[in-house]
Amino acid sequence: MLCAAGSARGQEPGLFYEIDGEGVPLVLVPDWAHDTGSWFRLLPHLRGEGRRLIRYDLRGQGRSEIPADGDYALSAHEADLLRLLSGLGLERVHLVGVGLGAAIALRFTLQHPERVLSVTAVDPRLGWSQAERDDWERLLGAWERIGRPTLGEYTSVLVERWVGTRFAVANAWVVPWYDLMLRRQSAAALIASMRATLASGIDLSAAGSVDTPALVIVGENWSGARELPAMGSAFPRLWRDRLEDSGAQPALDAPEALAERLEEFLAVAAP
Numbered sequence: 001m002l003c004a005a006g007s008a009r010g011q012e013p014g015l016f017y018e019i020d021g022e023g024v025p026l027v028l029v030p031d032w033a034h035d036t037g038s039w040f041r042l043l044p045h046l047r048g049e050g051r052r053l054i055r056y057d058l059r060g061q062g063r064s065e066i067p068a069d070g071d072y073a074l075s076a077h078e079a080d081l082l083r084l085l086s087g088l089g090l091e092r093v094h095l096v097g098v099g100l101g102a103a104i105a106l107r108f109t110l111q112h113p114e115r116v117l118s119v120t121a122v123d124p125r126l127g128w129s130q131a132e133r134d135d136w137e138r139l140l141g142a143w144e145r146i147g148r149p150t151l152g153e154y155t156s157v158l159v160e161r162w163v164g165t166r167f168a169v170a171n172a173w174v175v176p177w178y179d180l181m182l183r184r185q186s187a188a189a190l191i192a193s194m195r196a197t198l199a200s201g202i203d204l205s206a207a208g209s210v211d212t213p214a215l216v217i218v219g220e221n222w223s224g225a226r227e228l229p230a231m232g233s234a235f236p237r238l239w240r241d242r243l244e245d246s247g248a249q250p251a252l253d254a255p256e257a258l259a260e261r262l263e264e265f266l267a268v269a270a271p
Helices: 074-087 098-113 130-146 154-164 164-172 174-183 187-199 226-232 255-269
Strands: 001-007 016-019 024-029 050-058 093-098 117-120 214-219 238-243
Touching: 016 074, 024 074, 024 098, 074 098, 093 098, 093 255, 098 117, 098 187, 098 226, 117 255, 130 154, 130 187, 154 164, 154 174, 164 174, 214 226, 214 255, 226 238, 238 255
Parallel strands: 024 050, 024 093, 093 117, 117 214, 214 238
Antiparallel strands: 001 016, 016 050
């Protein structure tokens, strides 16, 4: 099986990526504060003949570079994804994004439908209530006041948000694993990225519609149901599914179920 890793450049910042397999490209777009390693439970269920799996770290996350201009707007992430695809010579791809990555994948599809075979949005966050913004700002402010370069004590708080207490208690590896991943990343970059995410969003009611097949998969903690009508207008070929035993990170806490839904959708969406 062909395997590769590298850094996409052409413009700053450099983006770290990993690829394995050959065939139709499927690009995995990660959530905030996650890196290419966060797909480790899902990948074995997606590997197969005729598929090229591509995952990368968002700007300022994982092993990708921190942008010199501090720009973490969705438009900057969209430009990064376009740059990555162009640098790898990929004309059309299947996109799968989680959380922030789902918002990036959906925005990219609306702006560049000719480059997308299908888009899957897992627990997409396209907008935030004021209460949600205030809640996150309290966490980010506390994180800054620690004066340390990593999350440290706040790993368990984020794990609770992402996978919930039940999964964390049943899987002792998950908190140390997240802690290791988060400690490798720049706290300042992650804080700036989340603040930009909280201040932005996608107004689907103002967007045009595209004919790209789209799938929305949500876990039991998803709070974006209010966005579904507008999402259906923007993506008329929209499928919806819910994973009852998943929090906000199905690639980690429900990888087999997520892969099953993806395979079913890709079989229908394939050109």
